[in-house]
Amino acid sequence: MNVRHNPNARCARTRRPAIRRSPTCRAVARRAAPAAALLRLLAVVVVMLLCSAGCAVIPSSGVVGKSDPVAGRNNPVNIDFRQNAPVQGASPTSIIEGFIAAGTGVSDDFQVARQYLDHTIAGTWKADARTLVYKDSFKVVSIGSDIDPGNGPKSSAGSDFKIDFDLQSLVDANGILTPSDPGAVQTVKFSLVKEDGEWRISSVPDGIMLQSANFATLYSPYSLYFYDPTFAYAVPDIRWLAGKATTRATSIVRAMLNGPAPYLKGAVASAFPDGIKLVRDSVPINNGVAQLDLTAQPLLDATVKARQQMQAQLLLTLQRNLNTVTSVTLRADTREIDLGPQESGQPALVVNNQVPHTQVAIAKNELVHFDSGQISPIAGLASMAKHGPSHPAQSYTKPLYAFLNADHSQAFSVAPGQAEVPGATGVNLTPPSFSPQDWIWTAAGDGGGQIIAFHPDVSKPGQPPAAVVLSVQWLVGRTVTDFRVSRDGSRALIISTLNGVSSVQLAGILRTGDVPKDLTVPITVVSSVNPGLGVWISETSMAVMRPSSTGPVVVEILDLKSDPQQLAPLEGMRWLSAGNSWLDLYAQTDKDIYSRLGNGWVVQAKDVTDASFAG
Structure with a gap:
């Protein structure tokens, strides 16, 4: 199986400008040299004392x-x-x-x-x-x-x-x-x-x-990486492990063979059958090759394709976490097994799915495209002005869009050359969110715990889309303010409130075939800004904030691997969109869109609102 790695954004290095000293400064520097040398000596002594104290x-x-x-x-x-x-x-x-x-x-x-x-x-x-x-x-x-x-x-x-x-x-x-x-x-x-x-x-x-x-x-x-149910997307499962560098691969593999975290069980797939274990509690790495001796019978009973999927899952997990692995060999106990030829034309496994750079937005009461500060009409799309559209969303791969009406009681889908089709009704619906499979998700904000997903078929214009209503018990009594499907389609970011206090949670999406049927019991992600809205930035990170039309609003970056990070505040921020990194964030006030500049915000466009990347 091929694995497509999306490039990570790298911070540019800034060259420090040369500083020319005046003659006076040079004289001061010469006089300061002995003192500086003494300070360096004292610093060394302090470090040695600290080390000897057992730090x-x-x-x-x-x-x-x-x-x-x-x-x-x-x-x-x-x-x-x-x-x-x-x-x-x-x-x-x-x-x-x-x-x-x-x-x-x-x-x-x-x-x-x-x-x-x-x-x-x-x-x-x-x-x-x-x-x-x-x-x-x-x-x-x-x-x-x-x-x-x-x-x-x-x-x-x-x-x-x-x-x-x-x-x-x-x-x-x-x-x-x-x-x-x-x-x-x-x-x-x-x-x-x-x-x-x-x-x-x-x-x-x-x-x-x-x-x-x-x-x-x-x-x-x-x-740790698992598959989505279609085996097309890699889904990360974050684990915290300790130990020497020489045992790190063993710890990672052992955890992966034990299966996904509880909140992902049923929402993701592993290529490894239940019960398969390491025969010896060691994963040696020699010349970049990680060697795994696994329980013989489950490995021998697996098809060649399943073995290839095991190898791909292991290789992705080890390569993304260690810089010492270039390939993986699987053995049934100590016997080499047949992995067969690599299939030609097999779709690449998508890792950290990236979004296109064009956003969909609202300008002059219509859905428009927004890219690099420029607004353009969506070719072939009929006017939606009669609905007072807001909070549009767009498909990852198709000219397919969704939006809410003015009072957030209906969610519609629409494609160029076709009439809009209602897909969901409810009280205070959350902004629609696309999965990579083009299911459109929204949640009712009435405390009833209802999540609606609908799947329009653009090949059948005008027909009602397939739709399901999920009754999520752990959301009953809570007011859902945002619901965002991850870019791998297997997880949902849910922000809800109870008695004025917000929770940011991640749940797995359970399916029957390709039809959503429920959410798993979630994990909670710690936030300090009591957020009401959030968006995905990457496979492990999100941006959240609490909208306000008057006061300063702080965006907080949440990542499953590190502490929260807060960005500079912006007055009157009420909406947020995110591309493929936290540097690619767009903050929005009542009429203007701001982009990141250094540690602050700069106006990029006026008279446009509710911009959203795919998803």
Whole structure:
């Protein structure tokens, strides 16, 4: 299977202008040289002292933009944290604190952390079961009747303690990160006993606890790729994984073989059958070739085409996350398998689907094209002025459009040379959104949890489109203000409010054949601007904002791999559109469209509104 990679936008490098110093400045520089040398020497000494104190070696690279509660990092080097073993005579508090601090020992299977455990659990405690990410500090509290957390009781009888963490997020065994609700507290209980005269932990939940800064250093986000149901589009599934560079490929493959995250189950497909596993817990990479020894029978039972799809899924996932993989070989246990010839003329797998640069917009009460600040009529399209059209949308590949009427009670589709066709009715419908398969989606804003999708057939002008109404239970009681289908067609961005508080959520789209039937239970994406509108920017990033016709409005970039990033505010922003990067954003006021310029906004067109890229 061919894989088409869309080029990522690269930031241009700016050359720093040469600075010519005056004679006075040169004289000052000469006099300052000895002092500068002394400062450099002091800086070196400080760094050496910090390193000897046990600080981690933290890389300076990072990813811009996200809604996860921790900063995303893609750590290219091994992280070297030093863990301290328990000391003789340590108190229960010191033992618990030392155990938690030793949770940074990802590179050696937490050998130091296990020294804090008694012999009954040291070998069975599963460090990778989960990771609790907490904020700030914590305090060890006794929940026993005769215990002093500092020194413990005089007897060797078991004693119980607890810690209440200000929880930031939780990562499960498959690397799926779930942000916590604001103010969430997680209690972890410990039991201690005396073993050979020293306090040791006899009971503690599986998993580790990491302060947020350590988590951001030790863990990195990775995109596992699955297929959409048509096997035409790649769908990313973000996981947070830790470990040495030498084990990174193994962690990625193991997580992928375990299947998609719960919110994507049923919405995406994997080429790998259920139950297939790595025969050995290692994915060696030699001269760019990643070698996988997989469970023999499922691999041998698969068709040649299915094996090719497995190879393509693996290759895409490893190449997009690691710079050391050029090809993948699959083996049934240790036996080479036939992958067959590559099929000629097979459509390329679309990765990070790109949108055309032309937008559809409203000018003088008509649908128009908008491109590079220029407005032009849509050839062959009849006048829609009688509907008072607003919030138009357009297909990715066809001259097919959709729009709402003036009071947002109807959504229409229309094509050049054809009359408009109503596709959905409801109260306060959200702006229509196209999937790549030309299903047009909108949500009713009345709190009933109804999502409508309709599919016009341009080959049958005037006929009502196929339509479905989804009753989404987890949306009942919430007011949906925006619903946007992802550019791979398998996910939906939903913004809704309850009691004035907004939630940004992602759900998978379930289908029967090619007909939508439901949404999965969503994940929540953290935003700080209480948004009402949002648009997709890429396969993992979105832009959201809260419209206002009077006050300043801030656009927030949310990315599944990094922290949120806020852009400069714009007065009276009420609409937003996005091309293929956050640099390709358009903000809109009542009558003007603005584009990005540096860190601000500049007017690009007047008397045009509601511009939208495909989707």
